[in-house]
Amino acid sequence: xxxxxxxxxxxxxxxxxxxxxxxxxxxxxxxxxxxxxxxxxxxxxxxxxxxxxxxxxxxxxxxxxxxxxxxxxxxxxxxxxxxxxxxxxxxxxxxxxxxxxxxxxxxxxxxxxxxxxxxxxxxxxxxxxxxxxxxxxxxxxxxxxxxxxxxxxx
Ligand code: FES
Ligand code: FES
Numbered sequence: 266x267x268x269x270x271x272x273x274x275x276x277x278x279x280x281x282x283x284x285x286x287x288x289x290x291x292x293x294x295x296x297x298x299x300x301x302x303x304x305x306x307x308x309x310x311x312x313x314x315x316x317x318x319x320x321x322x323x324x325x326x327x328x329x330x331x332x333x334x335x336x337x338x339x340x341x342x343x344x345x346x347x348x349x350x351x352x353x354x355x356x357x358x359x360x361x362x363x364x365x366x367x368x369x370x371x372x373x374x375x376x377x378x379x380x381x382x383x384x385x386x387x388x389x390x391x392x393x394x395x396x397x398x399x400x401x402x403x404x405x406x407x408x409x410x411x412x413x414x415x416x417x418x419x
Pocket of ligand 1: 300305
């Protein structure tokens with residue numbers, strides 16, 4: 266089957282029931298999305314499908330249609346997405362394991378709502394768990410990224 270990941274078309278020969286996360290990591294060697302719980306409860310595996318956040322651990326690859334974006338496709342070290350830049354500025358990551366999923370959820374939130382208040386941030390991010398408890402820095406970085414995005418579009 267054909268999969269478009271980060272703008273590149275891939276031909277993969279896998280069972281349609283295989284979770285997208287497995288295909289990304291084990292077949293395509295795209296290892297930004299992480300395995301946390303495997304049951305759509307932690308958010309570590311979050312990717313975008315057509316710009317919307319999706320739990321790739323619980324999505325059979327056969328049901329995926331559209332453009333898949335992983336953390337590798339969000340930005341580059343030289344041209345970071347606003348969320349990534351804010352994450353660096355606020356030194357959000359601790360162990361880092363949950364952070365690709367956090368960043369992908371945050372980027373999807375700001376795509377839909379460029380000016381989220383605390384409640385909107387908590388609602389959008391509540392299903393992304395962080396065992397290191399980086400939540401205050403995540404919230405601060407989302408607000409900083411939102412401000413950058415608003416300034417750029419002003
Ligand atoms: S690994 Fe997918 S939500 Fe936890
Ligand atoms: S930074 Fe360690 S789990 Fe979130």
